Amino acid sequence: MTETTEPRGPIVGIDLGTTNSVVAIVVDGQPRVLDEAGETLLPSIVGINPQGQLVTGVAARNQLAAFPDRTVASIKRRMGSMEPVPLGDQSFTPPEISAMILRKLRDRAGRALGRPVSRAVITVPAFFDESQRQATREAAALAGVTAGRIINEPTAATLVYHANSHDRKHIAVYDFGGGTFDVSIVRLEAGVIEVLSSHGDVRLGGDDLDAKLLDHVADAFQTEHGVDLRASAQAKYRLLQSCEQAKRRLSTEETVQIAEEFIAEKDGQPLHLTATITRQEFENLIEPFIERTIQSVDTALRDAGLTTHQIDDLVLVGGSTRIPLVEERLRDEFQREPSRAVDPDLAVALGAAVQAAMIDGRAVGSVLVDVTGHTLGIEACVSMSFLGPEMAFSPIIHRNSPLPARYEQAYSTMHDDQEEVIIHVLQGERPEVHRNRSVGKFRLQLDPGGGARSKIVVRFDLTLDGTLKVTATQPATGLSRELIIDNALSQFQADARGAAEERLEDLFDASEELIDDEDPPSLKEWRADDSESNADSPAETGPPPSPMFQEAAALLTKAQAARSTVSGQDAQDLELLCNNLKQALADDDPAAVAAVGAELEDFLFYVR
Ligand code: AMP
Numbered sequence: 001m002t003e004t005t006e007p008r009g010p011i012v013g014i015d016l017g018t019t020n021s022v023v024a025i026v027v028d029g030q031p032r033v034l035d036e037a038g039e040t041l042l043p044s045i046v047g048i049n050p051q052g053q054l055v056t057g058v059a060a061r062n063q064l065a066a067f068p069d070r071t072v073a074s075i076k077r078r079m080g081s082m083e084p085v086p087l088g089d090q091s092f093t094p095p096e097i098s099a100m101i102l103r104k105l106r107d108r109a110g111r112a113l114g115r116p117v118s119r120a121v122i123t124v125p126a127f128f129d130e131s132q133r134q135a136t137r138e139a140a141a142l143a144g145v146t147a148g149r150i151i152n153e154p155t156a157a158t159l160v161y162h163a164n165s166h167d168r169k170h171i172a173v174y175d176f177g178g179g180t181f182d183v184s185i186v187r188l189e190a191g192v193i194e195v196l197s198s199h200g201d202v203r204l205g206g207d208d209l210d211a212k213l214l215d216h217v218a219d220a221f222q223t224e225h226g227v228d229l230r231a232s233a234q235a236k237y238r239l240l241q242s243c244e245q246a247k248r249r250l251s252t253e254e255t256v257q258i259a260e261e262f263i264a265e266k267d268g269q270p271l272h273l274t275a276t277i278t279r280q281e282f283e284n285l286i287e288p289f290i291e292r293t294i295q296s297v298d299t300a301l302r303d304a305g306l307t308t309h310q311i312d313d314l315v316l317v318g319g320s321t322r323i324p325l326v327e328e329r330l331r332d333e334f335q336r337e338p339s340r341a342v343d344p345d346l347a348v349a350l351g352a353a354v355q356a357a358m359i360d361g362r363a364v365g366s367v368l369v370d371v372t373g374h375t376l377g378i379e380a381c382v383s384m385s386f387l388g389p390e391m392a393f394s395p396i397i398h399r400n401s402p403l404p405a406r407y408e409q410a411y412s413t414m415h416d417d418q419e420e421v422i423i424h425v426l427q428g429e430r431p432e433v434h435r436n437r438s439v440g441k442f443r444l445q446l447d448p449g450g451g452a453r454s455k456i457v458v459r460f461d462l463t464l465d466g467t468l469k470v471t472a473t474q475p476a477t478g479l480s481r482e483l484i485i486d487n488a489l490s491q492f493q494a495d496a497r498g499a500a501e502e503r504l505e506d507l508f509d510a511s512e513e514l515i516d517d518e519d520p521p522s523l524k525e526w527r528a529d530d531s532e533s534n535a536d537s538p539a540e541t542g543p544p545p546s547p548m549f550q551e552a553a554a555l556l557t558k559a560q561a562a563r564s565t566v567s568g569q570d571a572q573d574l575e576l577l578c579n580n581l582k583q584a585l586a587d588d589d590p591a592a593v594a595a596v597g598a599e600l601e602d603f604l605f606y607v608r
Pocket residue numbers: 017018019020176177178179205206207244247248249251317318319320321322323344345
């Protein structure tokens with residue numbers, strides 16, 4: 001008797017999700033998603049169309065509203081039960097429905113790879129019990145896929161970021177998808193990943209946020225027109241689609257419009273819907289949901305016997321983690337930047353692919369991703385006191401954000417009828433403005449008749465090559481200005497810059513003999529304009545001058561250099577500012593030095 005060995009085809013990783021499913025494979029040591037006509041996500045929806053044919057994914061989603069009896073979504077919630085699910089005039093068990101999705105993914109993978117696929121690593125939530133895992137194995141078998149292994153979703157997500165890590169680490173995986181939320185605390189040790197605890201809510205997801213927004217918009221429409229859009233299945237469906245889109249856009253935009261023409265009728269007249277939603281309004285609506293997820297995080301940590309300080313990495317999974325409020329709350333809670341370099345919709349499938357490659361004994365490299373290495377933002381006033389405005393760094397794009405990135409943030413002017421705002425773009429991680437790197441500055445002229453404190457929206461678009469486009473807009477007037485900054489990322493970190501500045505300073509000092517008669521005046525000379533009689537002035541014998549005075553002196557040096565480049569009114573203004581600064585220095589008046597110094601710095605920036 002001879003033993004025949006079956007050829008082992010490629011082994012893929014499959015995220016069989018509640019809302020969407022994804023298939024991926026490791027190629028050349030890197031996990032990659034296998035797409036179909038550019039679509040990476042397959043909606044986890046199946047249906048039987050009126051012609052009696054099976055439809056899956058987008059085609060099934062498209063018929064959901066028209067043929068709800070012929071379409072099934074979110075079957076994952078029913079895995080573990082064998083109760084039949086009606087589909088048209090037939091009915092199927094949950095594993096059978098899941099098998100239809102797996103079959104579609106298997107075929108997608110086969111087409112993308114050009115050879116049949118029959119093996120997969122499939123992920124399930126950490127909280128799935130044995131009957132739910134068994135149902136998943138059965139679904140795979142029905143789809144003609146050998147489930148090489150069923151692994152936990154948080155384990156897969158951890159593998160994407162830490163496949164090659166052998167250190168002992170604790171990782172929190174926060175997974176907020178369309179229909180479910182869960183958080184797992186995972187221990188990674190000697191290449192073994194163990195889920196220590198898991199907590200969540202199988203009835204909490206992005207769908208709830210859509211429903212909340214829908215209620216908000218529908219309530220306002222009802223108050224205005226006396227028509228409840230929720231009463232008509234079609235109007236409700238259209239509004240839900242619009243709200244879901246609006247929710248997504250609010251993750252990067254400050255304000256969105258929802259517009260649906262001919263959405264209802266009253267007294268024979270068509271009614272149109274237009275609504276404006278701000279991110280702040282949306283955040284107020286969804287805050288209770290986000291708080292529930294944070295409570296789950298606390299419970300999972302408690303169950304694992306750990307505190308937030310003992311967590312080495314926080315991994316974000318699921319489309320709903322793109323919501324800025326989610327990230328913000330987690331940043332507060334853990335006091336660290338979350339890892340979201342890998343697309344949160346794809347992380348689980350990519351991790352399943354990594355596990356699949358490992359089963360096959362193939363090496364997997366560190367996952368290559370493009371992320372911002374620094375936080376980018378602007379200088380903004382955080383509070384007003386009798387001493388004047390307190391300015392701080394206000395982040396817009398956080399460190400570790402995947403590229404390309406686009407975020408916007410709303411601010412307001414500091415005074416009524418303000419005539420201009422200065423957008424000072426900074427890069428760094430410190431709240432104090434001066435501890436970050438200044439990467440650009442521009443002025444947006446405002447409409448002086450604008451009245452009360454006006455809203456200014458600042459948008460950052462950061463490309464893969466590190467080019468940052470900053471746009472400031474006054475929505476009330478449409479006034480807008482933009483600045484393009486090349487290499488916004490590729491330069492020194494704030495700390496490194498300080499050291500580099502010092503190094504250069506030393507170098508310049510050492511080269512002083514190169515400077516001829518036009519030597520800029522030294523600090524001592526500036527402070528003691530009538531210097532002859534001041535040989536024993538405190539500047540010479542007392543303690544070294546403060547950094548502020550040193551900065552002022554450096555500014556005056558720059559001003560000296562700029563003299564040859566300005567003329568007319570500019571030259572007069574420059575002279576006046578220099579004299580005022582010299583006077584402030586001579587008076588030993590730090591407040592005046594700071595104020596005039598800032599004015600001079602601005603002036604030099606614009607005449608540069
Ligand atoms: P998942 O189940 O992980 O595929 O997540 C899908 C959920 O993420 C849906 O509720 C989507 O509406 C939501 N989602 C996807 N992209 C975004 C986004 N940019 N902002 C907010 N929610 C999003």
